[in-house]
Amino acid sequence: MNEISRRTGLTAAAAALLAGTAAAPASARAPRPPHGRRGRALQRGVDAIHATGASGVLAEVQDARGRTTARAGVADLEAPGKGPVPWGAYYRIGSDTKTYTATVVLQLVGEGRLKLTDTVERWLPGAVRGHGNDGRRITVTNLLRQTSGLNEYITAESGDFTPDAYRRNRFRSQSPKEQLAAALAEPPQWLPDAADPVGERRWGYSNTNYIVAGMLIEAVTGHPWAQEVHERIIEPLGLRHTLIPGTSSYVPQPTATGYTYFPEETRPTETTLGFGGGADGCLISTTHDHGVFLRALLGGRLLRPAQLAAMKSTVPVRDWVPADGVRYGLGIASRPLAGRADGLWFHGGTSLGFVSEGGVTPDGATAVTTAAFTLRLENEETHRRQARAALRMVEEVLKAGF
Incomplete structure (x- = not known):
């Protein structure tokens, strides 16, 4: 079933999250007919993602x-x-959370409370030590740019990645x-150059970097990471449907069932419930709210020009994979866009049952956001096929006019 509409945001209470419910976005109730070249390009892109095997797709x-x-x-x-998919459905945005975390850190830098050249040891003494890991060689820049060499905590602890393991652990949260500690149990991939750690060019994606960034925010402000994200981003922008779930494993209604094809599995497993991490990937949002955030960020409403x-x-x-020409900044990445010399900015995120993809023009004028409610990991080709379809949709929509 394919539909398109033209549509003209306070965090839900903890009790609502525990019940799996929240106020339905007003936009969920007012779809309108297709409109313009961008509308048609968006629908084509959504259809293409659905055709790769995603159960449901929503985009804006x-x-x-x-x-x-x-x-x-x-x-x-199971119940077609x-x-x-409901208009305005909530979904886990996964690693798109990192852009929010990086924004808070850079706000603190702009306020003079923190420096990008500060080491982890300066703010979290002794926290990154053991097995050759050394917080004295890792700066704030290294964390945000993924050049620290820290190991991936998810890989270190994942072990049995199967439907049964998911069901056993879906209500298990971690501090x-x-x-x-899981990431520090082994030697690092590398240590940044002692003479110029900020200038380190070796790059390795690790969620651990943003776990440490969240801890750093708390050390600098004296407040939990969640409080700073809410008071600095969610509340000022009026993102009334962006949630910080804490240890809750639920996604509020309205939403769609999330599915995961585990490695070598031929049938999808329902994986809507689950702990989504913290400063590295826990946020729940809507395509509209996330687009508002991206436009505000690139439009200069959240950071000073220097930051x-x-x-x-x-x-x-x-x-x-599968994009070419990607470059990673401080919590956000760029890639080329045909017809635009300045390309586009994006991040993207996955969690069990949800895939978030998007893009925004460098001036923040236009943003595209999408949620797919199926994560395909059964083999590399199906995973790449879905990812390529999402990337193409973002690019085609940003190139199309109204």
Whole structure:
């Protein structure tokens, strides 16, 4: 089932999260007919993602003139009679959370409370030590740019990655200290250059970097990471449907069932429930709210010019599949876009049952955001096929006019 609409945001209470419910976005109730070249490009892209095997897909493009939303597929494979993915559905944005975390860190830098050249040891004495790991050689820049060499805590502790293991662990939460300890149990991939750690060019994606960044925010401010994200980003931007779930494993309603094809599995497993991490990937949002955030960030509403420029200072990435020419900055990445010399900015995120992809123009004028409610990991080709379809959709929509 394919539909498209043109659509003209306080965090839910903890009790609502525990019940798996929250106030439905007003946009969920007012779909309108297809409109314009961008609307048609968005629908084509959503259909293409759905055709790769995603159970349901929801996407939005927005700029100062308005927004257009498209959807495809169903909310639940086992109960297709429930209908399509709800307009305004909540979903886990996964590693798109990192851009929010980096924004808070850079705000603290702009306020003079922190320096990008500060070491982890300066703020978290002794926290990154053992097995050759050394917080004295890792700066704030290294954390945000993924050039620290810290190991991936998820890989270190994942072990049995199967449907049964998921069911056993879906209500198990972890503290940042536990996550960091898992990453420090082995020697690092490398240590940044002692003479110039900020200038380190070796790059390796690790969620651990952002676990440490969240701990650093708490050390600098005396407040939990979640409080700083809420008070500095969610509340000022009016992101009324962006949630910080804490240790809750639930996604509020309205949403769609999330599915994961585990490695070598031929049938999807329902994986809507689960602990999503912390400062590295826990946020729950909507396509509209996340687009508002991206436009505000690139449009200069959240960071001072110097800090936004620092965020856009990138290093090359050689293993970001399937995109070519990706460069990673401080919590955000860039890639080329045909027809635009300045390309586009993005991050993207996955969690069990959810895939978040998007892109925003360098001036923040236009943002595209999408949620797919199926994560395909059964083999490399199906995973890449879905990822390529999402990347193409973002690029085609950003190139299309209204």
